[in-house]
Each structure stands twice: as C-alpha cells, then as structure tokens.
Amino acid sequence: MAEPTPRRNELRLRPAPLLFEPAEASADPEHFFDLESIDDPRALLDRATELTQAFRAAADRAMEFQAVAAAQLADPRRFDRLTTADIAERAEWTEDYAKKMVEFGRDLMRGGDHTD
DSSP: OOOOOTTTTSOOOOOOOOTTSOHHHHTSTTOSTTGGGOOOHHHHHHHHHHHHHHHHHHHHHHHHHHHHHHHHHTOTTOTTOOOHHHHHHHHTOOHHHHHHHHHHHHHHHTTOOOOO
C-alpha cells in the first residue's frame, strides 16, 4: 500500500470513474456499482464483499505497475532518468517511499518473488 504523504490532509480530487461503470450511472453521486439498488442485506453484503476484493486486487496490481514504472524512470541508463525526489513528487509519495518503490519495481522486473 502507498505510504501516506505529507499532503494527506489536503483536499483531494475525487478519483476518476472506473472504466466499467457506465458514465450516466457515475454521474449520480449516490450511485456506486448499483449497490444502492440491492434491498436484500445478504445479497448486498455478498456483492459489496466481491467489490471490496476486486478493488484490493486491482490496487495491488496497480501498485506493482507503479513500482515498475518508478524503477524504469530511475534507471541510470536512461538519458531522461528521474531522481527519486522527482518520482516522489510526481506520484505524491515521500522520497523514502519512492526509493522503496524503485527497489520493489527492480525486483519485479528481475522476476523476484513479491508475495506478502
């Protein structure tokens, strides 16, 4: 998971809508993947749990892509290499976290085991 940044208490923009949610549904602030239309609490719990697991898996996978991108951007062989401070600023991370993500990304690119 991403480390909190010093700007954590600042007002953040709402995240972009997920691609598979219809635009007309996402325009309604009360709409969230049709959960509001489920009346049966058992079905609601089941569907909300499915979504929670899917979002966790998606977040983990996206974090891996972030790490690989950070490692690629920090590669000393690149003529347009970024420093970890530059990467941290761009990703809204602390510099220490950017260093960890660069190393994690390098490990992923080498095919290292990245299970918890």
